[in-house]
Amino acid sequence: MTTLRPNWNIQGPLDLVLPIDPDPWPDVDWEALRFMGQPHVHQDAQDALMAGGIWGTDNAAQGGGTGIAFAYSQPDLAAVRVACLGWKKNPVKPDPEHACRDGLYFMAGFEMTHEVFFARGVHDVAERCTSAPWFSLEGEVLLDSPGWRPQNLDCLLARAQGPDRGTGLRFTNLRALGWAMYWKAASHKCARVLGAPESTAWMQKALQILELAAVPGTGQIGCSPGDDQHPLDQPNCLYTFHGSIAVMGALACAHRLHYAVPSWIEPWLDNLAVLPPINYYGSPSLPAFTYSQGGALHAATGAGQQGDPEFAWWSTLHTVMYRETHKQKFLDRIGQYGGLVASDEQNRKWSMVYRGTHG
DSSP: OOOOOTTTTEETTTTEEOOOOOOSOTTOOHHHHHHHTOOEEEEETTEEEOGGGOBSOSOTTOOOOSOOOSSOOOOOHHHHHHHHHHHHHOSSOOOGGGTHHHHHHHHHHHHHHOOHHHHHHHHHHHHHHTSTTSOOSSOOOOSSOSSOOOOSHHHHHHHHHTTTTTTOEESOOHHHHHHHHHHHHHHHHHHHHHTSOOOSHHHHHHHHHHHHHSOTTTOOOEEBOBOSSSBOSSSSBEEHHHHHHHHHHHHHHHHHHTOOOOTTHHHHHHHHHTSOOEEETTEEEOBSEEEEETTEEEEOOSTTOOBOTTGGGHHHHHHHHHHHHOOHHHHHTTTSSSOSSOSSHHHHHHHHHHHHHHO
């Protein structure tokens, strides 16, 4: 078995510094289980070795699961390798909204070994996220269609230059776009192992789109009326959960391109920081839905308002922003939402970038 590379815990397209958390199953022989076709939970029923050597859920859009994060901090290379082999075997690949389910393992394997197998896996995840009908570089442009609107970057750019300029992208899955940006940036990092340079055109265009669409003063980059599950009183809201993933994707692309932090991110975080918290299962949280008015963000009202299910990855975003800008306010606000200690599996994920950098 390949040994871990030095500094394998500096991970991903943002070069996040992680703690080295304990191996969750130090006595499990993952390769033997795979060979025998026996299942075994890794973190939960969705993040597990299934019977027959497949890894992960058979529902690409299934919510929940603890195998969701921006990097991987456990040194269990054997499990990572089996997970990647299992995801390769799984006929149901995660959609872009959930591309971290397999991308996370391939990225971890790449950082642990620099093997071509893992680099190709990261590249494949990025290609899946940036191919039609998702976020291909080029494609059909439809600005006024009352139904389906193409998600390719040509169309998104035309909308950001036209009807969506300065108002937030409408009818765009920002969660999926954010992960697409993250894995495209990760693929750029892995390109040197694959022996061919990765074009930066996709990342440049994606950053341009968000810069044009962001609402001046608030940095709001998405605009949605809510849905049946989250009915809101205001029509043009951004789901914080989706916005935070888009921020991480944008930061990853900017980091790989050696660009400055996109200008809309700081005002968005500043506006969120001063909103009254909402109780979410006993903990203070940011509101899940906000809208822009009068140059400021406001918490939406309506039955669909709630706390943010990922606390906007608050400590992760602020740790990265402090590293990139050296502004004290980001360091001061790191603990405002979400946990900073690995008290359980979810808090381990939320806190690991903070713990690796400042712990």
